[in-house]
Amino acid sequence: MDSRRALYVCLYRIFTIADVAYPTSKHFPSQAFFLVFSLLGSYPYFFFLRSTPSSSSSSDPSRRFLRNASWGGPAWEKRVRSSARVRSRNGITVLVTGAAGFVGTHVSAALKRRGDGVLGLDNFNDYYEPTLKRARQALLERSGVFVVEGDINDGALLRKLFDVVAFSHVMHLAAQAGVRYAMQNPSSYVHSNIAGLVNVLEVCKSANPQPSVVWASSSSVYGLNSKVPFSERDRTDQPASLYAATKKAGEEIAHTYNHIYGLSITGLRFFTVYGPWGRPDMAYFFFTKDILKGKSISIFEGPNHGTVARDFTYIDDIVKGCLASLDTAEKSTGSGGKKKGPAQLRVFNLGNTSPVPVTKLVSILERLLKVKANRVMLKMPRNGDVQFTHANITLAQRELGYKPSTDLQTGLKKFVRWYLSYYSSGKKSSG
Numbered sequence: 360m361d362s363r364r365a366l367y368v369c370l371y372r373i374f375t376i377a378d379v380a381y382p383t384s385k386h387f388p389s390q391a392f393f394l395v396f397s398l399l400g401s402y403p404y405f406f407f408l409r410s411t412p413s414s415s416s417s418s419d420p421s422r423r424f425l426r427n428a429s430w431g432g433p434a435w436e437k438r439v440r441s442s443a444r445v446r447s448r449n450g451i452t453v454l455v456t457g458a459a460g461f462v463g464t465h466v467s468a469a470l471k472r473r474g475d476g477v478l479g480l481d482n483f484n485d486y487y488e489p490t491l492k493r494a495r496q497a498l499l500e501r502s503g504v505f506v507v508e509g510d511i512n513d514g515a516l517l518r519k520l521f522d523v524v525a526f527s528h529v530m531h532l533a534a535q536a537g538v539r540y541a542m543q544n545p546s547s548y549v550h551s552n553i554a555g556l557v558n559v560l561e562v563c564k565s566a567n568p569q570p571s572v573v574w575a576s577s578s579s580v581y582g583l584n585s586k587v588p589f590s591e592r593d594r595t596d597q598p599a600s601l602y603a604a605t606k607k608a609g610e611e612i613a614h615t616y617n618h619i620y621g622l623s624i625t626g627l628r629f630f631t632v633y634g635p636w637g638r639p640d641m642a643y644f645f646f647t648k649d650i651l652k653g654k655s656i657s658i659f660e661g662p663n664h665g666t667v668a669r670d671f672t673y674i675d676d677i678v679k680g681c682l683a684s685l686d687t688a689e690k691s692t693g694s695g696g697k698k699k700g701p702a703q704l705r706v707f708n709l710g711n712t713s714p715v716p717v718t719k720l721v722s723i724l725e726r727l728l729k730v731k732a733n734r735v736m737l738k739m740p741r742n743g744d745v746q747f748t749h750a751n752i753t754l755a756q757r758e759l760g761y762k763p764s765t766d767l768q769t770g771l772k773k774f775v776r777w778y779l780s781y782y783s784s785g786k787k788s789s790g
């Protein structure tokens with residue numbers, strides 16, 4: 360919103376407030392004008408606050424954005440409406456946050472393909488190469504998904520989106536990801552995974568009708584839990600990283616909004632998701648880049664050369680789990696910001712149930728790339744990593760019909776094919 364529009368909106372609000380505060384008062388005009396002139400007196404401050412673009416005014420100061428986003432206006436609203444229009448019988452209308460992210464792009468495209476209404480939201484921050492996010496955005500645009508540029512902390516923007524479209528569902532995937540980066544930039548995790556989540560839930564709880572919410576938690580909430588495979592009933596009170604702690608906090612925050620406001624909420628604990636259009640900060644991605652460049656890669660090992668392994672899960676399986684979660688989500692029960700009855704609250708593991716050592720991941724990449732890796736074995740640094748993850752998916756299988764079907768070899772083959780074609784176009788750099 361530009362500053363002039365913000366001023367008009369504020370003036371309108373002041374008059375509305377004055378109208379409510381002094382509905383029958385004969386002093387109303389003078390009191391209202393007093394309020395207006397007080398406001399004008401503070402205009403320089405107000406201007407400073409509002410003249411920053413919507414995406415960065417509420418953004419994390421430690422994060423850079425590529426360009427200043429603006430939103431609003433009839434043409435913008437038309438694009439929003441058109442993107443969110445349902446094109447199939449019984450289709451749903453979904454706001455996907457983090458739509459230019461890895462999982463967000465795949466989920467948005469899959470929803471659009473089956474005729475659901477989809478609107479994306481993303482702040483295009485520079486945690487990893489923004490050109491990749493722009494390329495994903497272009498992909499979505501071609502399939503009819505508009506990705507609004509803005510931050511989940513921008514309450515005015517979120518409310519505006521709900522004014523324009525009555526979303527039946529919110530797929531909340533915007534987050535600060537990455538386990539190890541939390542030691543470098545802790546505030547970005549608080550900003551996105553806690554403040555951002557609360558903002559999204561605040562807007563959802565006030566919306567009429569309230570949407571059902573599905574959001575991305577993480578396998579990292581199991582932290583130091585050593586009972587395998589990890590079941591949703593296992594303890595999650597020993598996070599090993601700040602990232603994990605913010606995701607765990609998110610699960611508790613979800614409980615609160617479900618309890619007080621009747622929001623239907625489903626949290627998905629993703630297990631190391633990989634695949635085409637993936638995240639360059641993840642090991643399988645930067646190992647590929649470094650192996651091709653002939654650079655050495657560090658492979659972590661546990662105490663006494665113990666194996667480090669992950670339950671790597673292919674993106675298409677995760678997308679199926681996300682769509683099944685949306686389809687089985689019950690309606691929220693609140694209205695007017697008030698709970699009317701108990702609402703659904705769920706948490707599911709979405710993993711592959713087949714942990715693979717990181718050394719094996721590297722061997723598969725070597726075969727697919729036809730290049731020998733320059734391996735450096737390193738004792739796992741104390742950086743938030745855990746040694747082992749393994750999902751028990753019985754619950755997701757029963758409730759969502761979730762059945763992962765892609766093994767690591769098959770999934771990495773698809774990733775490598777995409778990687779080589781994406782970065783061989785000459786225009787993109789893998790950094």
Ligand SMILES: O=C(O)[C@H]1O[C@H](OP(=O)(O)OP(=O)(O)OC[C@H]2O[C@@H](n3ccc(=O)[nH]c3=O)[C@H](O)[C@@H]2O)[C@H](O)[C@@H](O)[C@H]1O
Pocket residue numbers: 536537538576577578579629630631632640641642643657658659667668669717744
């Ligand atoms: O399931 C999750 O909830 C999380 O999954 C992902 O975290 P991780 O499982 O840690 O994935 P990733 O970083 O690819 O490391 C993979 C393996 O390589 C090892 N690893 C890593 C770096 C390195 O230099 N060497 C190395 O051996 C490392 O020790 C590990 O064993 C997401 O990033 C995170 O956002 C979250 O969604």
